[in-house]
Amino acid sequence: xxxxxxxxxxxxxxxxxxxxxxxxxxxxxxxxxxxxxxxxxxxxxxxxxxxxxxxxxxxxxxxxxxxxxxxxxxxxxxxxxxxxxxxxxxxxxxxxxxxxxxxxxxxxxxxxxxxxxxxxxxxxxxxxxxxxxxxxxxxxxxxxxxxxxxxxxxxxxxxxxxxxxxxxxxxxxxxxxxxxxxxxxxxxxxxxxxxxxxxxxxxxxxxxxxxxxxxxxxxxxxxxxxxxxxxxxxxxxxxxxxxxxxxxxxxxxxxxxxxxxxxxx
Amino acid sequence: xxxxxxxxxxxxxxxxxxxxxxxxxxxxxxxxxxxxxxxxxxxxxxxxxxxxxxxxxxxxxxxxxxxxxxxxxxxxxxxxxxxxxxxxxxxxxxxxxxxxxxxxxxxxxxxxxxxxxxxxxxxxxxxxxxxxxxxxxxxxxxxxxxxxxxxxxxxxxxxxxxxxxxxxxxxxxxxxxxxxxxxxxxxxxxxxxxxxxxxxxxxxxxxx
Numbered sequence: 312x313x314x315x316x317x318x319x320x321x322x323x324x325x326x327x328x329x330x331x332x333x334x335x336x337x338x339x340x341x342x343x344x345x346x347x348x349x350x351x352x353x354x355x356x357x358x359x360x361x362x363x364x365x366x367x368x369x370x371x372x373x374x375x376x377x378x379x380x381x382x383x384x385x386x387x388x389x390x391x392x393x394x395x396x397x398x399x400x401x402x403x404x405x406x407x408x409x410x411x412x413x414x415x416x417x418x419x420x421x422x423x424x425x426x427x428x429x430x431x432x433x434x435x436x437x438x439x440x441x442x443x444x445x446x447x448x449x450x451x452x453x454x455x456x457x458x459x460x461x462x463x464x465x466x467x468x469x470x471x472x473x474x475x476x477x478x479x480x481x482x483x484x485x486x487x488x489x490x491x492x493x494x495x496x497x498x499x500x501x502x503x504x505x506x507x508x509x510x511x512x513x514x515x516x517x518x519x520x521x522x523x524x525x526x527x528x529x530x531x532x533x534x535x536x537x538x539x540x541x542x543x544x545x546x547x548x549x550x551x552x553x554x555x556x557x558x559x560x561x562x563x564x565x566x567x568x569x570x571x572x573x574x575x576x
Numbered sequence: 577x578x579x580x581x582x583x584x585x586x587x588x589x590x591x592x593x594x595x596x597x598x599x600x601x602x603x604x605x606x607x608x609x610x611x612x613x614x615x616x617x618x619x620x621x622x623x624x625x626x627x628x629x630x631x632x633x634x635x636x637x638x639x640x641x642x643x644x645x646x647x648x649x650x651x652x653x654x655x656x657x658x659x660x661x662x663x664x665x666x667x668x669x670x671x672x673x674x675x676x677x678x679x680x681x682x683x684x685x686x687x688x689x690x691x692x693x694x695x696x697x698x699x700x701x702x703x704x705x706x707x708x709x710x711x712x713x714x715x716x717x718x719x720x721x722x723x724x725x726x727x728x729x730x731x732x733x734x735x736x737x738x739x740x741x742x743x744x745x746x747x748x749x750x751x752x753x754x755x756x757x758x759x760x761x762x763x764x765x766x767x768x769x770x771x772x773x774x775x776x777x778x779x780x781x782x783x784x
Contacts, residue, residue, distance in 0.1 A: 367689055392691030402686030405779045406704045416690050449779065465690070475689075 314343035315378050315394075315472035315505045317364060323372030324359050333359045335529035336373070341473075344503040346496070348516040350552070351526035357509045358477050360526070364507065365391045365475060378472070392416055395466030395474040395504070399481045401458045403450035409435070409461050410446045416469040434464040437501075439494060456487030463495070467502060474499070474506040480515070492518050513552060517561050525549050537565045579739075579750035580757065587739070591758045594735030595766075597728065598721045601657055602714065605664035610710075612665070613672025614698070623673050630666040638663070638724050646731050656728035656737075663724060664717040671713025675706025708778040715770035722763045726755065736762075 317340065324334040334356040341347050349357040362368040363375050366387045375382045382390060403412050413434055414427045422430070432442040438460040450458060459479055466474060476495075480488040496519060499506050510516055516523050517537045525532040525540070525548075533545040541562060544550035553561070580587055616623040638659060645655035679702050687701045729737025736755045743751030 365689055367685075388691050388693050390691075391689060396686065396689035398682060398685060398689070400680075400682030400685075402680065402682035402684075404683055404687070404701055405680065415692075419691060419696070451779065462686075 313472060314503050315341075316343055316376075317341040317473060317505060317507065318376040319360070319363075319373070320376065321373035322360065322363060322370060322375060324356070324363060324368055325371045332356075332371070332529050334363070337526075337529075337531050338373075339524055339531060339534050341505050341507060343505055346499050346506045346508060346519055346521045348520035348523045349507065349509045349526055350511070350513065350516040350523050351532075352511055355526045356529040357511075357526050361475050361477055361507055361509050364473070365394050365396060392420060392469065393472050395471040397459070397462050397466045397474070397476040397479040399478040401450075401455075401462045401482075403453075403458055403461055403465075405450055407450075408446065409440075409448045409450070409453070412450065412461055413464045413468050415465060420469055422469075430468060431464075434468055435461075437498060438464045439490075440464075454487070455483045456491060459483055459487075459491060463491075463498070467498070467504065470502075471504060474504045476506065476508045478509055478511070481510070481512075488515075495519065513555060514561065517565060525552060538569050541565055579748070580754040583754075587736075587754055587758050590734075590736050590738055590755070591762060594722070594725055594737075594759070595762060597653075597657065597733070597735050598660065598718060598725050601660035601721060601725075602664060602718055605661045605668055605717070606714070608661070609665050609668035610672055613669040614676065616669065617673045617676035623677075627666070627670050627673065630669055633662060634666040638727055639730075642727055642731055651732035653728075653733050655731050656725060656733040659727075660721050660725060664721060667717040667720065668710075668713050671709050671716075672706065675709030675713075676702055678709060679705045704777075705779070708774050711770060711774040711777060715767060715774065718766050718770065719763045722759060722766065726759055729755075 319337050319339055322334050322337045323332055325332045337356075337360060339347075349360060351357050359368055363370055364377065364382065366382055366385075370383065377385075377390070377394075403409075404415070407415075410428075410431045413431045414422075417427050417430055431446065435442040435445055440457065440460055445453075445457070445461075450461070453461065462479065466476075479495075480491050483491060492515060508519060520537055522534060522536055523540055524534045527548055533540065533549045535543070535545075540549060540553050544553060612626070616626045641659050641662070642655055645658050649655045649658065683701055683705075684697060687697045692700060725735050726737035726740055728735050729739070729741035736759045739751050739755030739758075743749060743753075743755065
């Protein structure tokens with residue numbers, strides 16, 4: 312499928328009984344094939360915003376537009392099958408094998424058994440797992456990192472036009488996380504799938520993002536490339552956030568990547 | 577044991593009728609309890625009330641309930657059959673609710689997010705994982721039902737209760753012993769079979 316364009320237009324979400332909006336008038340766009348990171352502290356509304364794209368969370372105002380269609384006009388089941396979904400808790404189906412988990416969306420879409428078998432092997436290889444060794448394993452026999460690799464394979468199995476990732480590497484140990492981040496960037500580049508990635512980890516955001524959307528209390532503080540976020544922080548909050556912790560490393564990383572990019576261009 | 581040794585065919589026939597009574601009652605009870613449990617599991621505020629009500633029914637002494645049912649349905653098969661279906665509701669519905677609510681919420685979130693419709697989430701994710709818990713409920717219900725079904729002999733029904741109550745009337749302790757032993761044997765056999773089914777449907781360990 313072609314990489315999706317996703318637009319948020321003055322999106323408002325308010326949970327029943329809450330005293331303020333979880334998402335409070337957010338507007339920005341994701342271009343086709345772009346990896347955008349939603350960065351902010353817990354409770355800032357970033358996961359809620361992500362879940363409006365595949366209609367797991369209903370809107371109380373504004374619109375979410377995927378490839379020119381208002382999502383509320385689309386069938387939610389069809390919409391979700393065209394968008395990959397990865398969550399922190401992974402949520403592999405415990406009663407199914409690794410192969411059956413990866414095959415969930417293709418089999419819902421009525422692919423034939425040989426098509427599915429071929430795709431499963433292809434995907435396991437893509438996420439760095441040997442198909443012969445992992446195909447028949449149960450989720451309970453996987454490490455946290457391996458489980459999330461399967462989670463990513465399951466999400467991209469039916470060639471979705473977009474990928475939603477909600478703190479996918481938050482529960483994975485630091486070595487596995489770094490490897491997963493590196494491979495995610497490779498996979499997203501290779502598939503050219505528009506990706507919305509939620510995290511509270513500043514370094515993760517800088518490592519992955521084409522652009523970063525900084526959120527706070529349901530609102531957008533700034534939308535910018537990692538480099539611009541550093542050099543032209545729009546608010547004191549953004550400045551504090553990007554300089555929190557090891558900002559020397561971060562500055563070095565962004566500038567090095569920018570140099571590489573211009574050298575390659 | 578002398579009665580059992582002298583009339584093995586009669587005891588076997590009554591045991592078969594006993595098992596049939598319990599089996600049919602269990603099947604009908606499941607047809608009611610599974611939809612009821614699924615409905616209650618989706619509504620957090622309904623489940624405690626429903627299970628409370630079914631639990632209250634469960635505490636009615638079986639002989640008293642049977643007396644009321646005989647008033648309504650007369651003697652024979654019907655009152656004991658209805659009593660069994662009613663008693664089983666508590667154990668079955670409770671385990672359906674527990675089984676469905678015990679499914680890892682992350683798996684349900686992933687299932688919905690990947691594009692399963694509500695019936696698909698239920699049939700492909702929630703139900704298979706709730707199945708061992710449901711079978712556990714079926715096992716407990718079946719054993720209780722085998723025991724309660726002996727009261728059927730008192731209201732002119734079928735099954736091993738006939739031996740027990742005839743033995744009481746005729747002062748034939750051997751008949752009572754034969755009926756009781758056969759009922760015990762049935763309960764143990766059913767328990768063992770369902771334990772096996774429960775173990776087979778359980779994923780190797782908990783979710784990863």
